Amino acid sequence: MNHYAEGCEVPPHSRMDFRLLAKAVRKEFGIPEADAFPVVQFLEFALPQLYDDFEYQVVEESIMGENHGMTYPDQHRILIREDVYEGAIADKGRDRFTVAHEISHQLVHEGIPLTMARRDAGKLELYRNSEWQADCMAGELLMPYSEIKMMSPRGIVDAYRVSLTAAETQLKAALGRRRCA
Numbered sequence: 417m418n419h420y421a422e423g424c425e426v427p428p429h430s431r432m433d434f435r436l437l438a439k440a441v442r443k444e445f446g447i448p449e450a451d452a453f454p455v456v457q458f459l460e461f462a463l464p465q466l467y468d469d470f471e472y473q474v475v476e477e478s479i480m481g482e483n484h485g486m487t488y489p490d491q492h493r494i495l496i497r498e499d500v501y502e503g504a505i506a507d508k509g510r511d512r513f514t515v516a517h518e519i520s521h522q523l524v525h526e527g528i529p530l531t532m533a534r535r536d537a538g539k540l541e542l543y544r545n546s547e548w549q550a551d552c553m554a555g556e557l558l559m560p561y562s563e564i565k566m567m568s569p570r571g572i573v574d575a576y577r578v579s580l581t582a583a584e585t586q587l588k589a590a591l592g593r594r595r596c597a
């Protein structure tokens with residue numbers, strides 16, 4: 417049983433794949449591992465460098481409804497709900513995680529038409545599930561393993577501007593007490 421029934425099947429990746437990718441992304445864009453990941457700036461300035469036609473849109477809550485964000489990795493397009501975008505700018509941990517999750521879909525699922533895919537992944541292994549993968553990559557991007565492994569959850573919250581829940585989940589995953597995040 418897992419909590420990713422909304423996901424769809426994508427090529428398999430492990431947490432270690434995402435840890436290495438997150439490290440490479442920070443290096444490529446000169447973001448030190450000790451720094452909080454600048455999610456909004458990454459959306460605005462880094463993704464357009466990776467994909468010429470990349471665009472993101474901030475969409476009214478009345479249109480997005482329950483969706484906090486939506487990514488079309490095959491179209492290089494990310495939609496972020498207005499209140500979530502503003503929350504991310506205001507350093508709210510939960511909203512920063514949402515933006516990192518959508519960025520991760522674009523980085524990890526480049527070229528895959530996620531919105532067209534079958535959304536019945538409850539029985540899939542986590543490592544083949546698009547939603548687990550995006551959460552996993554978001555966690556690695558926001559909270560670098562080499563830095564957090566010796567930190568307390570509260571220390572991680574302060575340093576990386578994430579929610580306490582995200583910090584605790586990442587710490588457990590980093591220390592290997594749980595297989596999934």
Ligand SMILES: [Zn+2]
Nearest residue numbers: 517521547550
């Ligand atoms: Zn997602």
